[in-house]
Amino acid sequence: MTDDKNNFTNIERKVQSFFQKQATSLKASKDLWPKIEARLDEKVTDAGAKSTKRGLRQWLVGPRLIVASTSISAVLILIVVGSMWLTTNHPANITPSNILVRSGIEHGAAPQPTIVATTTVAMPTSTAIVAEPVTTTPTVWGLNPSGGTVFGPINSNSTDSNSDVLDTIGKQVISQASVSLEVNTVSTALSQVETMVQNLGGSVDSMSSNGEQNQEQATVTIRVPQDQFLTALDKLQSLGTVQNQNITSQDVTQQYIDLQAQLNSAQLEEQSLQAILAKATTVSDEIAIQEQLTQVIAQAENLQGQINYIQNQVDMATITVTLNEPTQNVGQPPSASLSVAVSNVDSSLASVKQLISGVGGIIDSSSISLNNGKESAYLSLQVYRANFDQIVLAIGKEGKIQQKTVQEAVTAQNGQAQQGNSPPDASISLSLIESSGFWTTTNILVISITGGVVIIALLVFLVLVGKAGLLRRRIS
């Protein structure tokens, strides 16, 4: 062993000296540095940046990376959530940029900064016109006291009391609601709705009712003043049980302002055309101006119509009320659907038929089929309600129940019980299927496929394990 070691040391020494001899003849060319230096100049600016990058990469290893990525994600989440909150919840952000709201003093707090609302619209006639402030009641965003839903404007009295201080261009918001109510009597409820609407200073837009006796339904569309919207909803809720309620509010301020600006421009154009018309000297000029004037007037009227419509929608909230009466029980016979596995379909079929005729039932249809050597029978039966439970039980005893669905009888509200004279109306649909043992073709197929897959998987696993072991041994 020691000999061997010494031997190798000698060889190592020999190899080393051999290479040292070679080294004397292996010298780099003298112009290596100039070549390097030339390229150094090219890339010297690169070097600093890259080493900084590498430095950062080295610094960002392990826990530092986790901390850095966590804090970056946290900041990003905060930014996203914050901006979402601001865009969705903050009333100031819902106000269009060209409308500035002058805030009032609330609860004796320090006066809020006041901003005068002016909207400047560039006019085609190159005269700037200050849009007239649209005076509507101020908008307060809040929660529905009854439903807890976030929704549109509530024109509360507290803000109204500040109206002398507030010089506000309120938001143009169209409020709409649909309420579905269950009431005892639709007709009574309808008249209550009408009275309520009249009291609130609103009107009934449309009304329709349909349905059979004891199952009436009505739909009423009512319009109530914007400031009575909530009151109306509260009052409607007290008329019956609320089944469904949906409140929406749409901010149309921007649209309203745009329409106003367009109208103003159309009116200005109309005025200037009128002036030109007055100065027109020839008939052809007059006709041309007149034509233009007609177009402008039509446009102005159209715009005014749209503005009026929006104003109307804003001023009067729309509520669609659906009134239903509670669903009535009309009485329903029981019914059943059964699937029974029997050893002998023919004998079971015969005994079922006997059973049915024994209680005075009717066999609506009966069919026997043979599929893959298996017999099955399908029966549609009608029996008296009184015998229904007994028959279902007896059929079940014919074999093994595979599937059973029973719809119980619903008693009519007027208490009318089915008696002898009524026809048998309890229906039973029955399938009698020849039962088979465990070793069916399907079962055999499933078991053999599963077994095969398991065996193959096991073999593959064993081969892989063996190979891995072999490889490891070879490596070591």
Added chain:
Amino acid sequence: MIEQKTIMTEDGIIRRCQAGDREAFRSLVEQYQNMLYGTAYLMTGSRMAAEDQVQEAFLSAWKGIGSFRIGHPLKPWLVRILVNKVLSYHRTNPKTIISIDTDLVADPVGDDLAEEIERRDQLQRVMQSLSEEQRQVVLLRYFTGLSLAETSAALGRQQGTIKSQAHRALEQLKNLIEDDNKL
């Protein structure tokens, strides 16, 4: 004591290089160029390729010197860069075969031509008797003068692997060298 002084000086040079001093880098290039060139030449078998790879290695070293940790030995670091360059050169030029005779003769730096040719033959015999991996290990261990750990780091192989490869290579060279009295 002298050695310590040398290390100190090298650290100073590296610091100056890190500050962007090209003159300092020049002194490093001059110090290590022959060692790196020899290694590259014995790995590639081509003078031109060796010079190219040495150039590339020095440029990479200049770029990366900012991240070099002062106090660590510079030589293994440089060799590692060079080996990576040569290995990637081999990957892109897989047909390169070590044949020493091509251009060593063109610029004989040795004593005279006859001696040079003799030396070249020995070298070729020695290098060709080894496998590629063994050749790399033998080169770095006995020509470049790296330690076992440094060779392992430069080639990216386990120390045990390097040890056994060196062992096998030496066993193979033993007969060759013993046959050749000149070695």
